[in-house]
Amino acid sequence: MCRSIKTLRAPAMPVVTDEDIHAAALQYVRKVSGFRAPAAHNRAVFDEAVAAVEAATGRLLEGLEIRGSGRSSGSGAS
Template sequence: MCRSIKTLRPPATPEPTEADVRAAALQYVRKISGFRAPAAHNRAVFDEAVDAVAEATERLLAGLVVRGAK
């Protein structure tokens, strides 16, 4: 697990921003790919992966039901 990815669901993060989601997605893709910054020939696929992970994260957070939350 990448330790710099923080929990984004409430109550740990009451209202995660788009920037929070993108930062977590970027950290995940960096960890999986092994690249902090991809070479120019890998930039497009790297950026597409960050977008896909961010979108999946938004869907996940929107669909979670947290017990005890109002």
């Protein structure tokens, strides 16, 4: 669905920044909503969705275990 979103887990991206997570969340919400930039009356719900996806993505990346590496994915970003 969102082909332009990069894989953020190791080893594809050894270092993931908060900006990487935000960009992926923003792209996802844009795709799902159909809006590149929402109208003023939709801005709050759009921004809330981006923040929720960012938080879920951060939890996902922190919790993933990468087999063979002896560690979790742990991006270091929060």
